[in-house]
Amino acid sequence: MSPVFSTPRRAQLTGNRIRERRLVLGMKQADLAAGVGISASYLNLIEHNRRRIGGKLLVAIARALEVEPAQLSEGADATLYDALQTAAQALPMTVGIPPETDRIDELAGRFPGWAGLIAAQQKRNAGLEALVEGLRDRIGHDPVLADAMHEVLSSVAAIRSTADILVRDPDIDPVWRTRFHRNLHEEAERLSTRATALLGHFEAEEDEGTRPTSTPIETVEAMFEAAGHHFPEIEAAGASAIPSVLDRAAGMADPATRALGARWLASYAEDAARLPLAVLQPAAMAAGHDPAALLDVGQGDVALVLRRLATLPRQAALDEGAPPFGLAVCDGSGALIFRRRLTAFSIPRFGAGCPLWPLYRALGRPGQPEAALIEMPQGTRFRAWAVSQPVAPAGFGAAPVMQAVMLVTPAEARATGEIILAGPGCHLCPRRGCAARR
Numbered sequence: 557m558s559p560v561f562s563t564p565r566r567a568q569l570t571g572n573r574i575r576e577r578r579l580v581l582g583m584k585q586a587d588l589a590a591g592v593g594i595s596a597s598y599l600n601l602i603e604h605n606r607r608r609i610g611g612k613l614l615v616a617i618a619r620a621l622e623v624e625p626a627q628l629s630e631g632a633d634a635t636l637y638d639a640l641q642t643a644a645q646a647l648p649m650t651v652g653i654p655p656e657t658d659r660i661d662e663l664a665g666r667f668p669g670w671a672g673l674i675a676a677q678q679k680r681n682a683g684l685e686a687l688v689e690g691l692r693d694r695i696g697h698d699p700v701l702a703d704a705m706h707e708v709l710s711s712v713a714a715i716r717s718t719a720d721i722l723v724r725d726p727d728i729d730p731v732w733r734t735r736f737h738r739n740l741h742e743e744a745e746r747l748s749t750r751a752t753a754l755l756g757h758f759e760a761e762e763d764e765g766t767r768p769t770s771t772p773i774e775t776v777e778a779m780f781e782a783a784g785h786h787f788p789e790i791e792a793a794g795a796s797a798i799p800s801v802l803d804r805a806a807g808m809a810d811p812a813t814r815a816l817g818a819r820w821l822a823s824y825a826e827d828a829a830r831l832p833l834a835v836l837q838p839a840a841m842a843a844g845h846d847p848a849a850l851l852d853v854g855q856g857d858v859a860l861v862l863r864r865l866a867t868l869p870r871q872a873a874l875d876e877g878a879p880p881f882g883l884a885v886c887d888g889s890g891a892l893i894f895r896r897r898l899t900a901f902s903i904p905r906f907g908a909g910c911p912l913w914p915l916y917r918a919l920g921r922p923g924q925p926e927a928a929l930i931e932m933p934q935g936t937r938f939r940a941w942a943v944s945q946p947v948a949p950a951g952f953g954a955a956p957v958m959q960a961v962m963l964v965t966p967a968e969a970r971a972t973g974e975i976i977l978a979g980p981g982c983h984l985c986p987r988r989g990c991a992a993r994r
């Protein structure tokens with residue numbers, strides 16, 4: 557379980573939690589005060605957050621209310637708090653009243669069962685969204701599926717044209733009729749074989765009968781998603797902690813998957829060493845988490861700043877008022893090689909994203925940072941920062957190996973700047989009149 561981060565706002569709700577818990581138990585204020593050896597008037601001041609409480613008195617009140625002291629002083633634990641906060645931000649508001657995110661602690665304290673249910677549903681929804689997105693990417697970019705569908709459609713077209721000839725010309729020569737019948741039979745056999753193979757492609761052999769096989773990229777991405785793209789062990793100990801992180805992660809027995817995971821974690825460790833969390837966090841908070849204001853702490857390395865902002869610990873970021881971040885990294889060919897998903901901003905797992913993203917514009921302007929507002933087809937807007945930089949040193953006369961990085965975050969309502977009408981990628985984008993559409 558993640559540690560609980562105490563903030564002044566959460567701490568001052570201790571009295572509210574005591575009152576809510578007392579009311580849930582149907583206990584009178586005077587009875588609780590007598591049970592812990594204080595006056596009812598003093599307890600009233602505590603419940604209205606006019607007196608601070610701690611030590612033995614907090615323990616005594618918690619015992620009387622049959623809860624742990626931390627539940628009164630800290631409220632919902634960090635994991636539950638984070639899940640409820642994410643649930644409030646995950647879907648667009650469908651009613652006139654927005655979720656009261658400043659009362660999450662009260663919800664968790666008064667209705668722990670409902671709070672847990674909401675958090676569990678949010679986790680399940682996020683998993684289903686990831687599954688749907690993965691299947692959608694697979695359908696859109698799977699070469700085996702594309703070839704199989706081409707063969708199936710070819711057989712269907714051949715059967716239809718042959719049947720059409722037989723229907724329109726009843727007096728056809730018996731020899732030709734026999735040939736057409738044989739063609740129908742052969743094409744039907746091919747269609748059956750191809751359809752069976754296509755079905756087998758989707759019913760891939762499962763690992764231990766519970767989960768479909770995954771590519772190394774999918775498995776490593778799942779490891780980063782499970783960790784919230786933040787690895788405290790590597791932040792503290794550097795690259796020496798990589799083997800232990802891999803040992804605990806699921807699916808790392810495969811040598812190719814483990815090698816890819818080690819490479820990505822080594823890049824993470826290098827970034828953490830160059831821009832430590834102890835330097836980044838206070839600077840980011842002071843700068844309002846604006847990448848442009850953090851270039852000095854990143855020694856002018858724009859890509860480093862963008863990558864590090866995407867690795868901030870989520871609970872600490874929430875306490876500091878940081879927005880959620882998504883990340884997309886592509887190589888010089890435009891192929892996406894790493895991503896951190898962000899709600900409502902779809903980043904394909906395979907292939908390329910929208911050609912209008914600043915990510916790809918940056919490839920044509922090496923070393924020049926890009927910033928823009930991206931408006932998705934559903935109307936949501938995101939701030940985006942991108943840059944293209946060499947990732948491997950090149951000697952004289954040698955071409956550098958380029959990599960582009962793009963950081964995205966939901967835009968505030970009054971955000972101003974260049975607006976790009978973009979989408980998740982041409983195969984899924986509804987913008988039919990787009991000049992960049994493939």
